[in-house]
Amino acid sequence: MADFNLQHYRDRFPAVSQSLFGRTFNFPALEKKFSYLRDGSNWLSIGHILPLYDPAQTPYTRYWPRPDAKQLDSALRKDRVRLAPLERDEKAVVERLLRLLHNLGLVSLILRFTYPERFAIFSTPVAHLISVQRPGILDFYMAFSAELREWQQHFRMATAAETEIALWTFHHLSSAAGQNGSAEAARQAFETDLWIQRRRLARVLRPFMQRYGPLELARLLAEEDPKLAGKIAGEEHEKLLKSAARQFYPHISLRQKGWAEAVISLLAQDGRISLEEKTALRRIWSARNQAVHPDGWLDLAQIENMIDGIERICRRWQEDTGKDREE
Numbered sequence: 001m002a003d004f005n006l007q008h009y010r011d012r013f014p015a016v017s018q019s020l021f022g023r024t025f026n027f028p029a030l031e032k033k034f035s036y037l038r039d040g041s042n043w044l045s046i047g048h049i050l051p052l053y054d055p056a057q058t059p060y061t062r063y064w065p066r067p068d069a070k071q072l073d074s075a076l077r078k079d080r081v082r083l084a085p086l087e088r089d090e091k092a093v094v095e096r097l098l099r100l101l102h103n104l105g106l107v108s109l110i111l112r113f114t115y116p117e118r119f120a121i122f123s124t125p126v127a128h129l130i131s132v133q134r135p136g137i138l139d140f141y142m143a144f145s146a147e148l149r150e151w152q153q154h155f156r157m158a159t160a161a162e163t164e165i166a167l168w169t170f171h172h173l174s175s176a177a178g179q180n181g182s183a184e185a186a187r188q189a190f191e192t193d194l195w196i197q198r199r200r201l202a203r204v205l206r207p208f209m210q211r212y213g214p215l216e217l218a219r220l221l222a223e224e225d226p227k228l229a230g231k232i233a234g235e236e237h238e239k240l241l242k243s244a245a246r247q248f249y250p251h252i253s254l255r256q257k258g259w260a261e262a263v264i265s266l267l268a269q270d271g272r273i274s275l276e277e278k279t280a281l282r283r284i285w286s287a288r289n290q291a292v293h294p295d296g297w298l299d300l301a302q303i304e305n306m307i308d309g310i311e312r313i314c315r316r317w318q319e320d321t322g323k324d325r326e327e
Contacts, residue, residue, distance in 0.1 A: 230291030
């Protein structure tokens, strides 16, 4: 897989800005103005916010409506929101801003220019690119910012804010038409970068892997990819059969060919499973073999029967084995 050059897109932001908005912007100058808020003795004022909606200083009035200055000034004077010290409780600072302003876009603008090394402007296309999802706005933005810092570190970008700018620029250029193949080349570079795709896949899969066990995951995957689901369920079946063998038949070598059939037969012979269950376990083992065989094939019904059988019969032997003591 190719390496994706994110810095290249940060460097192209001024040209894209000129093309889209008819001008470039001096974001470092705004960062300098907002650095005043990094001192815990100062609070956020209307004088900080209004420049964010000045089309000569930022393009963001195109994306979020300008707030009512009189109402906002009154609320800011009443609450006297301080954005420092951030280190004490970063999430609490963000939460307080969201409670006061009720606008994630505006909150992200304020944080981006105050702490560009930690925060970035919230962008739906960028959130999609980095595969961030959360049910609540606060957790969503915290996860969005944290993930951007991971991308910043990997691609050696200057700040989280610069990383978002680069990704936004990539989104714009890769989505544009009529670029003589450059948009397609940009997408290909992104989609074939190994680190990016591993990162995106992890963002999608990790919540499921943390919440569900192997059989539950197999059941979720059964319709989309029966064979992959069969491999996951088959591994769980094998693990539980080994657990039964260690409990009841420690003399059986788990490295010997045919050990599973032998264990299933002994379990039935000793009355630990019924003859019906013996037949079901053999069918499950056969499905497991189909799943791991390159030419094997399984359908949705087979996978669901396989998972049902493992849950009904095999989980009684579940134990914390720690290590796989194969003899």
